[in-house]
Amino acid sequence: MLRFGLCCLFKEEAITFRTTTAKVLLIVPRDRQLLKLSEICLHNALNLKLSLETVQRLGIGAFRIMSPLFPRMTHPEIGYSLNILPDGETISSILEACRLFAADQQIRLSFHPDQFVVLSSPHPAVVANSIKELQYQAMLAKMVGADVINIHAGGVYGDKQAALLRFSDIYNCLPESVRSRLTLENDDVSYTPEDLLPFCKEHSIPLVYDVHHHRCNPDNLTVEEATEQAGATWKSLGREQHCHISSPKAGWGSGSPRPHADFIDQGDIPECWLNRVMTVDVEAKAKELAVVKLREDVCVILGLS
DNA sequence: GCATGTCAAGTTGTG
DNA sequence: CACAACTTGACATGC
Numbered sequence: 001m002l003r004f005g006l007c008c009l010f011k012e013e014a015i016t017f018r019t020t021t022a023k024v025l026l027i028v029p030r031d032r033q034l035l036k037l038s039e040i041c042l043h044n045a046l047n048l049k050l051s052l053e054t055v056q057r058l059g060i061g062a063f064r065i066m067s068p069l070f071p072r073m074t075h076p077e078i079g080y081s082l083n084i085l086p087d088g089e090t091i092s093s094i095l096e097a098c099r100l101f102a103a104d105q106q107i108r109l110s111f112h113p114d115q116f117v118v119l120s121s122p123h124p125a126v127v128a129n130s131i132k133e134l135q136y137q138a139m140l141a142k143m144v145g146a147d148v149i150n151i152h153a154g155g156v157y158g159d160k161q162a163a164l165l166r167f168s169d170i171y172n173c174l175p176e177s178v179r180s181r182l183t184l185e186n187d188d189v190s191y192t193p194e195d196l197l198p199f200c201k202e203h204s205i206p207l208v209y210d211v212h213h214h215r216c217n218p219d220n221l222t223v224e225e226a227t228e229q230a231g232a233t234w235k236s237l238g239r240e241q242h243c244h245i246s247s248p249k250a251g252w253g254s255g256s257p258r259p260h261a262d263f264i265d266q267g268d269i270p271e272c273w274l275n276r277v278m279t280v281d282v283e284a285k286a287k288e289l290a291v292v293k294l295r296e297d298v299c300v301i302l303g304l305s
Numbered sequence: 306g307c308a309t310g311t312c313a314a315g316t317t318g319t320g
Numbered sequence: 321c322a323c324a325a326c327t328t329g330a331c332a333t334g335c
Contacts, residue, residue, distance in 0.1 A: 007327095008327095009328080016329095018330070018331085019312090019329080019330060019331075020312095020330090020331075020332095021311080021313085021330095021331080021332085022312085022313060023311085023312070023332095024312095024332070066328095074313090074314095075313060076313085077313095078313090114314085114315095115314085115315055115316075115327090116314040117314090118314095118315055121315075121316090123315090126314080126315065129313085129314060130315095133314085154316080155316050155317075156316085156317085157316090188326080189316090189317065189318080189326090190316090256325090258325080258326075259325085259326090259327095260327085283327090306335100307334105307335090308333105308335085309333085309334085309335100310331105310332090310333085310334100311330105311331085311332080311333095312329105312330095312331090312332100315326105316325105316326095317325090318323105318324090318325085319323085319324080319325095320321100320322090320323085320324095
């Protein structure tokens with residue numbers, strides 16, 4: 001059975017996540033920084049719990065947790081750990097409650113570090129920051145029980161194979177908490193499923209197949225072939241496949257198809273997905289409304305409503 | 306109060 | 321060569 005996932009935020013539900021900036025924190029003393037960060041982390045932990053309860057109520061089966069749940073945690077000057085925050089213990093206990101709730105309700109949790117995490121970069125400082133960020137997300141993933149930390153292969157720098165070789169050197173040195181969760185996703189400008197599949201097989205890294213990116217940045221594989229072959233990278237590890245879907249805001253005609261629409265167009269749902277067991281993250285601006293609608297649409301298509 | 310510009314970080318493609 | 325697109329809002333600032 002398909003399960004659909006919500007990405008990070010809600011449109012109509014009264015759930016918010018707070019953040020702050022290094023610039024503002026740096027003008028106050030350390031104890032004031034930690035106080036403010038503690039309030040924000042506590043707020044975000046409580047709202048993560050509320051998010052999980054809400055997706056459960058809406059029949060949504062997966063949730064992507066926003067990267068800055070604990071804002072600026074790995075910043076070189078602001079960085080902190082939970083145990084030095086005034087409310088650190090409370091925050092930890094709320095994350096533990098999230099883990100138990102998600103496990104009990106079978107809500108699959110994932111992370112998607114943003115574009116600054118680049119393991120294929122030729123710049124050592126970029127890679128070092130990326131590893132720090134991945135360790136932070138692995139810590140969160142462990143606390144809440146998330147099994148996926150999904151990233152892109154990064155830049156090409158004129159030579160994809162050389163870039164992937166740099167990636168694998170770094171990958172082999174990552175801590176187990178990161179390696180056991182790390183997945184690769186085809187992107188919409190550089191790396192296609194065909195580029196990544198041999199690499200994923202060789203290193204036993206699951207491939208998150210983004211069908212919208214594949215349509216924006218196609219290769220010789222059909223959607224059916226890419227779905228099946230990406231699925232094999234999960235199956236060989238005994239894990240449930242994870243995919244992404246979105247629809248182009250401007251349609252498939254003139255103009256860039258890359259920006260995401262509010263909802264998923266029924267015509268964009270691959271038919272071969274309908275009877276698979278897998279998680280599909282819905283990348284749509286209308287957030288939970290789009291996930292609920294897609295789920296209803298698929299139920300109608302399958303005659304289950 | 307409300308509108309607006311800013312925010313740690315990378316890479317690519319466009320204007 | 322500079323800047324927007326990825327994705328995206330929340331928040332600080334200034335009127």
